[in-house]
Amino acid sequence: MTIVSNGRVKTHEARAALSPPGVMFTSLTEQLSNIRRWNDQRHWGFRAADFHSVDLTPRAGNDPLVVDVVAIYLPDTAECNGVMRTCQELWTVAAEQQPHSWSWDWYRDSWQDIPKPVRLIDGLVHRPGIRRVTVDLSAHFIPGHHVRPSTLRGPDSAHAEVLAAAAHFPRWVRAMDGEDVPYTWLPGYEVMMRGERTPWRLPALSWSHLRHTVSLTAAFVNHSFSGWAAPVRVNDV
Numbered sequence: 004m005t006i007v008s009n010g011r012v013k014t015h016e017a018r019a020a021l022s023p024p025g026v027m028f029t030s031l032t033e034q035l036s037n038i039r040r041w042n043d044q045r046h047w048g049f050r051a052a053d054f055h056s057v058d059l060t061p062r063a064g065n066d067p068l069v070v071d072v073v074a075i076y077l078p079d080t081a082e083c084n085g086v087m088r089t090c091q092e093l094w095t096v097a098a099e100q101q102p103h104s105w106s107w108d109w110y111r112d113s114w115q116d117i118p119k120p121v122r123l124i125d126g127l128v129h130r131p132g133i134r135r136v137t138v139d140l141s142a143h144f145i146p147g148h149h150v151r152p153s154t155l156r157g158p159d160s161a162h163a164e165v166l167a168a169a170a171h172f173p174r175w176v177r178a179m180d181g182e183d184v185p186y187t188w189l190p191g192y193e194v195m196m197r198g199e200r201t202p203w204r205l206p207a208l209s210w211s212h213l214r215h216t217v218s219l220t221a222a223f224v225n226h227s228f229s230g231w232a233a234p235v236r237v238n239d240v
Contacts (some may be wrong), residue, residue: 008035014187027175028181029185031059031135034171038133041096041170047077049133051147058135062238068141068184069237074167078131086129089238090192090206093119093166094219101172103216107194107206121196121206126158138164140175144232145186151207152188153224155233156167162191165234168218169208176217181230186210190233194221209233 035057042049063071077089095125097105108119123129141157167186169176178184186209207222222228 027178028070028172029046031061031071031073035059036071037171038075042201043137045092045096047075047092050076053133057133061134062135062137066141067138068232069137069139070168070172072136072138072164072168072171073133074136074164075133076129076131076163084141085131086123087121089117089129089163090121090166093163093170094119097166097173097176098217100170101176101215101217104218105216106219112124119206120198121162121192122195122200123162124156124160124191124193124202127160127162135159136164138168138234139237140165140168140187140234141185141232142235144230146182147219147229147235148227149227150221150231150233151225151227152190152231152233153203155188156205156224157235159235160191161236162189162192163236164236165189165208176210177207180212185232188222188233190230 014100029140033190035054038049041047057073061071063069070107074091075089077085077092079085080088083091096105098106106119131163166189175184177188188206189206189208192206193200193202194206195201196204200227204221205224209218209220210216
C-alpha cells in the first residue's frame with residue numbers, strides 16, 4: 004500500500020496525532036467554529052444566516068458512540084454536483100487532521116483534481132446547508148461478528164455525516180481498532196466507476212495503527228467483514 008502524507012500537518016500536530024486518543028469527541032459549539040474556519044479557508048460559500056440556523060441542542064444521549072455532528076452539505080457548482088463536492092471536501096479536511104492519508108483513487112488524485120466519484124443510495128436526498136445530525140457511529144457493529152454491508156443500508160444510512168465526524172473528531176479515527184471502536188462504512192454512499200453506478204461498492208473509513216494512516220477505501224458490499232459499523236442517522240428530520 005502506498006501511503007500519501009498530506010503535507011499539511013505541522014510537526015507538533017503530527018506528534019499529537021500519534022498519541023493515545025483520549026477524549027474522542029468535541030462539543031457542538033466547537034464543531035460550529037470548525038465549520039466557520041473551514042468555510043473561510045475552503046470557500047464553501049456559507050453565510051451568517053446559515054450558521055445562525057444551526058440547532059446546537061445536544062440530542063446524543065449517553066451511548067459513547069452516538070454523537071451529535073455538525074455536518075455540511077454543499078450545493079452544486081458548474082463543475083461538480085453537491086454530493087461529490089461534499090464528499091471530496093469533507094474527506095480533504097478529515098485527511099488534513101492526520102499525519103498520513105490514503106484513498107482508493109490516490110493515483111488519479113495525484114494528477115487530476117476530480118472529486119470522489121460517489122452518489123447517494125436510492126431513497127436519500129441531498130439538501131444543501133449546515134445541520135446538526137445525531138449519528139450512531141457503532142450501528143450494526145457486533146464485536147467478532149461478520150456482517151455484509153449490503154444488508155445494512157437503508158433510509159437512515161449515514162454518508163457525509165461520517166466524514167464530518169472524521170474531520171471534527173480525529174481522535175475518534177485514531178481510536179478505531181475494530182474491537183472497542185469499529186471501523187466504519189459510509190453506507191449512504193455508492194462508489195461510481197467511470198461515471199456509472201456500481202452499487203456493489205461503498206466507501207469505508209479506517210485507521211492503520213502501524214502506518215499512522217487514515218484510509219478511505221472502496222469496499223465490496225456483498226463481502227462479509229468483522230470489526231465494522233454501518234453508521235445511521237438517529238432521529239433525523
